[in-house]
Amino acid sequence: MKLDVQDNDDRLFVKIGGQLLYSEADHFKEEVLPKIGQHSTVTVDCGDLQFIDSAGTGAIVRLWKECRMVGAELELIRVIPEVQKLLHLTRLHQLAKVSGIDDTA
Amino acid sequence: MAENESKTKSFETNNLNAVDSSTEIAKLKKQLEQERFSTEKREKIMAQSLQESKQMSAHLQQITQELAKERKVALEKSETERLLWKLIERINSSFDLEHILQSTVDELGNYFKVDRCGIIIPSYKSSRDLVREYATGEWKRKQETYSQVSLSALYRTVTETFKPLIINDTITHSLTAGHLSEDLRSILMVPLVQYNDELVGVVYLHQCRNQRNWTEHELSLLQAAAGPIATAVEKSKLFNKAKSWASREKLLNRLTSRIRGTLNINVILERTVAELGQALQASRCFINIIDHKTTRERISHEYAVNKTELIGTGKENPLIINKIAEKDEECISIADIYKEPRLVKLNNKEIEQLYKTNARAFLAVPITFQRNLYGWLCFHQCHVPRNWTNEEISFIQSAASQVGVAINQAEMVGQLTEYQTKLSRELKQAAQLQSVLLNAGADTNKNLPIAVSYHPHHNVSGDFYWISELAPHVVAILIGDVSGKGPAASLLTGYIIGEMKGLLENQATSWHPEKFLTALSDSICEQNQHSDFYATAWYGIFNLIEGKVLCSNAGHPSPCIIKDGNVSRLNDDPGVPLGLFSVNDALGNYVVKEFKLNPSDRMVIFTDGLTEQRELDGKFIPESWLIEALRAHKNSPINELPEEIIRKLNMVSKAAPADDDRLVVAIEMLETKTIEFDEDGQNYINEKIKAILEDAASHGLPKNLEASLKLGLVEALYNSFRHGLKKAGSDNDSNAKVTLSWWVKESAISCTIKDPGPGFNWQTTIQNKSKIKDVDILSEGGRGLPLLFEIFSKVTWNPKGNEIGLTMNW
Numbered sequence: 001m002k003l004d005v006q007d008n009d010d011r012l013f014v015k016i017g018g019q020l021l022y023s024e025a026d027h028f029k030e031e032v033l034p035k036i037g038q039h040s041t042v043t044v045d046c047g048d049l050q051f052i053d054s055a056g057t058g059a060i061v062r063l064w065k066e067c068r069m070v071g072a073e074l075e076l077i078r079v080i081p082e083v084q085k086l087l088h089l090t091r092l093h094q095l096a097k098v099s100g101i102d103d104t105a
Numbered sequence: 106m107a108e109n110e111s112k113t114k115s116f117e118t119n120n121l122n123a124v125d126s127s128t129e130i131a132k133l134k135k136q137l138e139q140e141r142f143s144t145e146k147r148e149k150i151m152a153q154s155l156q157e158s159k160q161m162s163a164h165l166q167q168i169t170q171e172l173a174k175e176r177k178v179a180l181e182k183s184e185t186e187r188l189l190w191k192l193i194e195r196i197n198s199s200f201d202l203e204h205i206l207q208s209t210v211d212e213l214g215n216y217f218k219v220d221r222c223g224i225i226i227p228s229y230k231s232s233r234d235l236v237r238e239y240a241t242g243e244w245k246r247k248q249e250t251y252s253q254v255s256l257s258a259l260y261r262t263v264t265e266t267f268k269p270l271i272i273n274d275t276i277t278h279s280l281t282a283g284h285l286s287e288d289l290r291s292i293l294m295v296p297l298v299q300y301n302d303e304l305v306g307v308v309y310l311h312q313c314r315n316q317r318n319w320t321e322h323e324l325s326l327l328q329a330a331a332g333p334i335a336t337a338v339e340k341s342k343l344f345n346k347a348k349s350w351a352s353r354e355k356l357l358n359r360l361t362s363r364i365r366g367t368l369n370i371n372v373i374l375e376r377t378v379a380e381l382g383q384a385l386q387a388s389r390c391f392i393n394i395i396d397h398k399t400t401r402e403r404i405s406h407e408y409a410v411n412k413t414e415l416i417g418t419g420k421e422n423p424l425i426i427n428k429i430a431e432k433d434e435e436c437i438s439i440a441d442i443y444k445e446p447r448l449v450k451l452n453n454k455e456i457e458q459l460y461k462t463n464a465r466a467f468l469a470v471p472i473t474f475q476r477n478l479y480g481w482l483c484f485h486q487c488h489v490p491r492n493w494t495n496e497e498i499s500f501i502q503s504a505a506s507q508v509g510v511a512i513n514q515a516e517m518v519g520q521l522t523e524y525q526t527k528l529s530r531e532l533k534q535a536a537q538l539q540s541v542l543l544n545a546g547a548d549t550n551k552n553l554p555i556a557v558s559y560h561p562h563h564n565v566s567g568d569f570y571w572i573s574e575l576a577p578h579v580v581a582i583l584i585g586d587v588s589g590k591g592p593a594a595s596l597l598t599g600y601i602i603g604e605m606k607g608l609l610e611n612q613a614t615s616w617h618p619e620k621f622l623t624a625l626s627d628s629i630c631e632q633n634q635h636s637d638f639y640a641t642a643w644y645g646i647f648n649l650i651e652g653k654v655l656c657s658n659a660g661h662p663s664p665c666i667i668k669d670g671n672v673s674r675l676n677d678d679p680g681v682p683l684g685l686f687s688v689n690d691a692l693g694n695y696v697v698k699e700f701k702l703n704p705s706d707r708m709v710i711f712t713d714g715l716t717e718q719r720e721l722d723g724k725f726i727p728e729s730w731l732i733e734a735l736r737a738h739k740n741s742p743i744n745e746l747p748e749e750i751i752r753k754l755n756m757v758s759k760a761a762p763a764d765d766d767r768l769v770v771a772i773e774m775l776e777t778k779t780i781e782f783d784e785d786g787q788n789y790i791n792e793k794i795k796a797i798l799e800d801a802a803s804h805g806l807p808k809n810l811e812a813s814l815k816l817g818l819v820e821a822l823y824n825s826f827r828h829g830l831k832k833a834g835s836d837n838d839s840n841a842k843v844t845l846s847w848w849v850k851e852s853a854i855s856c857t858i859k860d861p862g863p864g865f866n867w868q869t870t871i872q873n874k875s876k877i878k879d880v881d882i883l884s885e886g887g888r889g890l891p892l893l894f895e896i897f898s899k900v901t902w903n904p905k906g907n908e909i910g911l912t913m914n915w
Binding site (some may be wrong): 019021023054055058092094 | 367381787791812815816819820823826827878880882883884886888889892895
C-alpha cells in the first residue's frame, strides 16, 4: 500500500495506492486518523487503489466515524470501478461521498 | 229263339194242305199231338230258361250295381288320398307354416268348391293368431276381419268340444240364427288335433248365399285333411322351437362371451336388453337395478320395440308386481293383467301404474349372483296377453344369471379400479414423500463432478442414494437397494434415510465407512425383527486432495473403476447386506478398503438393476456388458456417462422392460493443486492468488469475476491467518501452515483453505452473517463472511470449522 497524506488548510488530502487489505488496514488507520484534526473535509484519492478487502472497508468506516466526530466530511474520489463495486456492496457509499475515477477526470 | 218259332209255323201249314185221309189225319193228329207235346215241352223248357235268364239278369244287375258302388267308393277314396297326398307333399316340402296353410286353404277351397276355406292357428307366435283364408270373388274378406275368427262363438264351440261343427243352414241353426250379419249360409268347421289330442286350431268351409248340405264324404274328407294340417302345425312349431332354442343358445353364448370379453357394464347391459327383447319379441325389456344403499330400484337399461313408449332409463321404477309374488319365487309372470287374480294384493294406485305401461303381460326374473339380488330383468308385452312359456322363462333365467355375473364383475372391477386409484394416489404421495426425503441427498452440486441417472421401476423405489460433503474436499456417497419393491420397500428406504442422516451428522460414523454401515445395519436389524426385508449398500468417502476413496460394501454390487482407460470391478470385499445382523453378531462387521484415485479416474457405482437385467427371452444379460459399455464410453463427459450406460443397457436387453430400479452414480476425480502458507505467507499472498486466478482464467474464468475471486480468496486466507495460524502460532506450533488447495472443473473453480487452528462454530456464526445487507453499516468488521457468501456460489466448512470450501461458478 502506498500512502501519502497532505494537510491543505481545512482539507486533509489522502492519496492511497496499491491495496488496502487486512495487512495494511492498521497501518492506514495509524497514518491517517491522527491527522484528521480540525479539517472540514477529508479527501481520499483512490485513483491508484487497486484492491480493497473487508478489513480495508472496515478502515474506511473507522475513518468516517473519526471525521464525523470532528465534523469533517469524508469523500472518496477517483475510485476505480472494482473498488467502487465493493463500496456499494458494503453500502459505504451511504456514509462517504464516493466519486469514480471518470467523474473527476 | 224267334227264328225257331217261325220254322215251326211253316211246317204245320204244309201238312194240312197235302193230307186228307184220316190216317193221314190221325197220323197227322198224332204227329200234331206229338208236335204239341214237343212244343209244350219246349215252351216249358223255354219258360224255365226265360225264368233262369231273368234271374241271371237280376243277379247281373245286382253285381253291376255293387261294382258301381265299389267303384264309386274307390273313386272317392282315391280322391281323398290324392288330396291328402297333395297336402302331405306340401307339408313335407316346407317349414314355412304360413305358406303351407295358404296353399292348403287354396287347395281345399277349390276342391270343395266353397266360397271360403280357412285355417286358424291360435297363439301361433306369442299372442298372435295365424289365420289363412281362401275366398272366391265377392266373399273375400280383409285380413283384419278373418283374423278375429278365433273370437267367434262357433270357433269356441269347436275348440271346446273338439267335435266338427256342421251347419247346413245358418238361418235355422241355433248357434247362428239371427247372429250373422253377412250372407253366410253353410259352415263346416273341423278341429285340428295333434297326435297327443292337443288342439292346434280349426279348419273351416263357408258356403255363402246358397244353402249347402254337407255330405258325410265332405265331412270325412275335411277331417282327413285336418290330420296333415295339424301335423304341419306341429312340425312347424317344433321347428320354430328348435330354431328359437338354437337362437337363444346362440344369444346366451354371445351374452356370456360379451361379459367375458368386456368390462364395460353399460355396453353389456345395453346390448343384453336389446337382444333379449328382440329374441322374445317382447314389447319392452329393461333392467331394474337395486341400489343397495337406498334399496331403491331404477331402470338402468331399457329396450322397446317401435311405437312402444320407453319407461325411461334412470327413472325410479319399483317393481310393483313383486308384491304379488310369493316369497322366494323364481320369477314373476303375468299372462294377462286383466285376468290376474293376484292383483288384489295391489292397491289402486299400483294397479293404475301397471296399466300406465300399456303392458298386458309381465315377466320379471331376479338378477342374482351368489345370493345377492342386484335387480330384475323385466319384460312387458303390451296390449295383448302372453303366456310366458317355461322355455322362455328358463332362457331368461339363464340370461339373468349371466347378467348377474356381469354386474358382479363390474362391481368388482369398480372396486378394483377404486382401490387401484387409491393405491396409485397413495403411491404417488409416497413417491413424492420419498422424493422429498431423498432430495436433500440427491444434490450433485458438490466439489466433485458427480452425475446420477435414476430410473425407478415403480412410483416408489427401493433404490436410493445420498451425497454429502463431509468437508469441502471430502464427499461421501451412499448408494443402496432395499430388497423387494413397492410401498414396503419404499417405507424401509424412508427409514434408512432417516437413520442415515443421523449417522452422517455423527463424525464417529460418517468418516468411517465400516462403522457407518455397521451402525446402519444394526439399526435396520433392530427394526426389522418381524419382516424379511434387508438392504444392500455401498458407502464411500472420496478425498479429492488426497486422491483416495475409503469404502465399505454391505452386499452391494461392487462399483466399477476406470483408471487410465482400464475398466475393472472394485475389489471392495462386500460384506453381508444391511439388516441381517446386528453389531452383536460377529458377521455383521464390515471391512474398510482404501483405493488410490488419480485425477481423471472415474468410479461408477450402481444398483443390481444394471447387472440383473433380463433380455426379452428371459435370459439374464451377462454382467460383462457393463465393463464393455464403460470401456466404450470412457471418453464420454462424466455428466453424460450414467445416461449413456442406461441407454446401452436398453440396447443390450433389446429394449426389454426394466426388471428393477436402475441407479447409476458416476464420479470423476479432479486434479488438485496445493499451496502452503506459513507465518510469512501474508507477504506472498498476492503472488499466490495471482497464480490461482491465472489458472482459473485459463479454464475460462470471466475477466469480470477475477476481482471477486481475488477478494474471496483474500478474505478467506486472511481469516485463516488471523484465526487459525495465529492461534497455532501462539501454541508454539512452528510448523503450522495454512493450506490452499484448488481444482478447476468445467465452469467452476473450487478450493479449500485449511488452517491449523481449532476452527469455529460456523453453523451458529453464519446464521446471522450470511448476508452482507444484514451487516451494520457502521460496523468496522464482520464483513468477511458475508462477502464470501456474496462472491461464491457455495461456501462450506468441515465440521470442525477450520477448513472452508469455496466454489465459484461461471
